[in-house]
Structure formats: structure tokens, C-alpha cells
Amino acid sequence: MPDFNTRKKKLTRLQLQTLIIASAIIGFLAALLAISLKHITEHYEDIFFAKAETNWYLFLILPFIGLSVIYLLRKYLFKNKENKGIKEVFESFKTDKSLPAYKIPSHYLNGFLTVIFGGSTGIEVSTVVSSAAIGSIAHSKEKFLRKYKNELICAGTAAGIAALFTSPMAGFLFVYEVLSKKISKVFLIATFIAIGVATALSFFLHETALFAVNIQTWHWHAFPYFILLGIISGLNSVYLTKTVLFFKKKFTNIKTKYHRVILGSAIIGISLAFFPELFGDGYHAIKQNIATSSSVIPTLSVFMTLLGIIILKPIITSVTLSAGGDGGVFAPSIFIGAFIGLFTALLLNKYANAEVIPINFMIIGMAAMLSASISAPFTALFLVCGLVGDYTLFVPILIVCFVSKFTAERFCSYTVYTYQEKATA
Structure with a gap:
């Protein structure tokens, strides 16, 4: 009996060591993937956007080139295998199927x-699925790990999100709120180790907040306006969801896939010619408006431009995805x-002479829209705080995230990520 107990303890210890090592490797690879994709995309997006700003006709040409290259890669390199975005991860969770x-x-x-x-759209969903695939592959390499596929997928995804947004809590909360929705001992061990390694790598590489801002304060008198912003954001998330699903359905009816590329790139190109802010993930436009938010003069042309961007962004995002582009609603929601x-x-x-602080509303709006779009208020809270490198607005963001989420659910019972899941249930 003592020998049996000794062997059992030794086996348990070896299994734990295997899980720890696998989670650490997953965390490192997922973080490296996320950080490299972020920087290479940002670098070339800036170059292409600068060229297009001085040569406006490039706004008409670049989307056609990008979607055509993706079409050719998908047809000849990836053998016509479609990318379904984050739904691929959901499918892997619900079945025995691994992510290849x-x-x-x-x-x-x-x-x-x-994006470039x-x-x-943005690279967030590309990062999520790639990172999840790293975790999925790891589970098949060791007999003991095969029963922990979902936990290792969560580990990879959490590490990728943590590195991409320099927010460990956002990584953990995303896999809990959106993917797993349950906690186990193995889930916690694998996820925390992967996030820890990702955070260490981010620190070593001096990763900083994407929208580094210095928020001074917020005022209680603005709270009713914050609630209003939450309601508006919730309604707009429904508009985004419905628009994405509408255009995907319409483009699916176009049987020749390259015709989708031609039509989609034409719509995108014309839209960019009028609203260059919509180029790529749009983070360059957010940075510019954050820098000028306190000095902008609210003229009619400014209001019309902002309104045009808000209305058109869901349409051009939907067309991008429907025409064969890779991405999701993460970056568009933030934008x-x-x-x-x-x-x-x-x-x-x-x-209304409200005397509110525009930069505060921009940051709270990012979180509110993301919360409603993916139905994950805590993820949105920590993700946006990580994006700006500041937690001053923690309380209003938390409340507004729930307001926007409940507003969206009142008018639409699903998100882009859960639509098919609910429709086939």
C-alpha cells in the first residue's frame, strides 16, 4: 500500500509538472505571436496609411490588393479552408475537434x-484564434494533456490577449466570460501560468499602453451623462451586430468568391476616400482625437464627420469580413x-452646457461599446484600462459597461459571436 501511494503521488507530481511546463510554453508562444503581430501590423499600417493620405487614389486600390492576396493565399496555400473567426474556438470547445x-x-x-x-477591422480575433490553436496543438503532444484541451486553449487565448493589450486581467476575464464560463483547478493553473509568462515577456520587451493618456479626474455630476453614453453604446452595438450579420448573409449569396472581393474592395475603397479615419483598425484616428479632444471646436462639420464615421464604421467592417478579410468586432467596437x-x-x-471631459467619454465609450458587443463587461473594463494605462475611470467604466450590456440584451439576445450558436441550439 505505501508503494502504491508513493507511486500515485509521484505520478500526480509529474502530471502537475507537465501541465506547468506546457502552460509556460503556450504562454510564451502565444505572447510572442501577439506582440509580433501587433508591432508588424502597426508598422506597415502606418506606412501604407501615410502613403494613401498623400496619394488619395491608394485608398481605392489598397483594399483590392489586400483582399485579393488573402483570396489567393486561401485558395492555393490553405486549400480553400475558410476562417470562421472566434466561432472556430467555440466549435472546438463543444466538440472533440481540435484547432488545426x-x-x-x-x-x-x-x-x-x-489591416495593413x-x-x-483589427488583429484581435486573429490573435485569439492563433493563440487558441497553440493551446489546442499542445494538448495533443502529451497523453496526460489530451483531456485538458479546453483548458489549454484558454491558456493560449488568455496569454495572447494579455500580451496584446498589456492587461493580464483582461486575458483571464476574456477566457472566463466569453469562452469557458466556468472555473476548474486545471483551468486556473494553466491560465495563470500562461498569463504570467506572457506578462513577463511583455515587461521584458517594454510593451506599453496603446493609448497612453493622463486622466486627471472625473466628476459625479457627469454620471447621468455616463449612463446616457452607456445606453447609446448599447444601441450602437446592436446596430453593429445586425449589420455584420446582414452583410455576411448578402455576400454569401454571391456564389463566385472573387466577386465578393471585387465588390467588397470597391465599397471599402470609396468609404476610405471620404473617411480616411476608417483605414485599418482606426487606432491612428483614436490617438489623433485623444490628443485634440480638449481643443476641438464643435462645429456642424465636426458633428457631421463624427456621425458619418459612427454610422459607416459597422458597414465597412461588415463588408471587410464578408469579402474575405480576417478579423472581428473587437477593434471596431473600441473605435x-x-x-x-x-x-x-x-x-x-x-x-446642454454639461462641461464634461471629452477624453473621459472617449475612454468610457470604448469600454461600453466593447462590453455590449461581446457581452463581457469585466473584460471590457480591464482591457480598456490596460489600453490607456490608467485606472482612474474604473468606477464609471464598470457601471457603464453593465448599462451598455443590459441595453444591448434588451434589444438583441445574441452577439456576433453567439448568433449561430443560439440559432442552431
Whole structure:
């Protein structure tokens, strides 16, 4: 009996060591993937956007080039295998099916090409699926790990999100709120170790907040306006969800896939020619407006421009995804939320003498829109605080995230990520 107990303890210890080592490797690889994709995309997006700003006709040409290259890669390199975005991860969770290795280069390349050539989405979903695939592959390499596929997928995804947004809590909360929805001992061990390694790598590489801002304060008198912003954001998230699903359905009816590329790139190109802010993930436009938010003069042309961006962004995002681009609603939600926040603040200050702080509304709007779009308020809270490197607005963001989420659920019972899941249930 003592020998049996000794062997059992030794086996348990070896299994734990295997899980720890696997989680650490997953965390390192997922973080390296996320950080490299972020920087290479940002670098080339800036170059292409600067060229297009001085040569406006490039706004018409670049989306066609990008979507055409993605089409050719998908047809000849990836053998017509479609990318379904984050739904692939949901499908893997619900079945015995693993995420194949080709998902890593497929989403990495297609996400990169989509954004740098002006496709109006972001690399977040590409990062999520690629990172999840790393975890999925790891589970098949060791007999003991095979029963922990979902936990290792969560570990990879959490590490990728943590590194991408320099927010460990956002990584953990995303896999809990959106993917797993339950906690186990193995889930906690694998996820925390992967996030820890990702955070250490981010620190070593001196990763900083994407929108580094210095928020001074917020005022209680603005709280009713914050609630209003939450309601507006919730309604706009429903508009985003419905628009994405509408265009995907319409483009599916176009049987020749390259015709989708031609039509989609034409719509994107014309939109970019009128609203260059919609180019790529749009983070360059957010940075510019954050820098000028306190000095912008709220004229009619400013209001019309902001309104045009808010209305058109869901359409051009939907067309990008429907025409074959890689991405999701993460970056578009952050972008739309920032501009809704700025629009609302300027409107309140001009016509209601509200004296609210525009930059605060931009940041709260980002979180509110993201919370409603993916139905994950805590993820949105920590993710946006990580994006700006500041937690001053923690309380209003938390409350507004729930307001926007409940508003969206009141009018639409699903998100882009859960629509098919609910429809086939």
C-alpha cells in the first residue's frame, strides 16, 4: 500500500509538472505571436496609411490588393479552408475537434494583410484564434494533456490577449466570460501560468499602453451623462451586430468568391476616400482625437464627420469580413465607442452646457461599446484600462459597461459571436 501511494503521488507530481511546463510554453508562444503581430501590423499600417493620405487614389486600390492576396493565399496555400473567426474556438470547445496547426499562419497572415491594406477591422480575433490553436496543438503532444484541451486553449487565448493589450486581467476575464464560463483547478493553473509568462515577456520587451493618456479626474455630476453614453453604446452595438450579420448573409449569396472581393474592395475603397479615419483598425484616428479632444471646436462639420464615421464604421467592417478579410468586432467596437464618446461629449457641452471631459467619454465609450458587443463587461473594463494605462475611470467604466450590456440584451439576445450558436441550439 505505501508503494502504491508513493507511486500515485509521484505520478500526480509529474502530471502537475507537465501541465506547468506546457502552460509556460503556450504562454510564451502565444505572447510572442501577439506582440509580433501587433508591432508588424502597426508598422506597415502606418506606412501604407501615410502613403494613401498623400496619394488619395491608394485608398481605392489598397483594399483590392489586400483582399485579393488573402483570396489567393486561401485558395492555393490553405486549400480553400475558410476562417470562421472566434466561432472556430467555440466549435472546438463543444466538440472533440481540435484547432488545426494551419490556423496559426492562416489567421496571422490574413489578419496582418487585412489591416495593413485598409480592411476596417483589427488583429484581435486573429490573435485569439492563433493563440487558441497553440493551446489546442499542445494538448495533443502529451497523453496526460489530451483531456485538458479546453483548458489549454484558454491558456493560449488568455496569454495572447494579455500580451496584446498589456492587461493580464483582461486575458483571464476574456477566457472566463466569453469562452469557458466556468472555473476548474486545471483551468486556473494553466491560465495563470500562461498569463504570467506572457506578462513577463511583455515587461521584458517594454510593451506599453496603446493609448497612453493622463486622466486627471472625473466628476459625479457627469454620471447621468455616463449612463446616457452607456445606453447609446448599447444601441450602437446592436446596430453593429445586425449589420455584420446582414452583410455576411448578402455576400454569401454571391456564389463566385472573387466577386465578393471585387465588390467588397470597391465599397471599402470609396468609404476610405471620404473617411480616411476608417483605414485599418482606426487606432491612428483614436490617438489623433485623444490628443485634440480638449481643443476641438464643435462645429456642424465636426458633428457631421463624427456621425458619418459612427454610422459607416459597422458597414465597412461588415463588408471587410464578408469579402474575405480576417478579423472581428473587437477593434471596431473600441473605435466606434471612442467616437461615440467624443460625439456625445461635444454635443452635451455645446447644447446642454454639461462641461464634461471629452477624453473621459472617449475612454468610457470604448469600454461600453466593447462590453455590449461581446457581452463581457469585466473584460471590457480591464482591457480598456490596460489600453490607456490608467485606472482612474474604473468606477464609471464598470457601471457603464453593465448599462451598455443590459441595453444591448434588451434589444438583441445574441452577439456576433453567439448568433449561430443560439440559432442552431
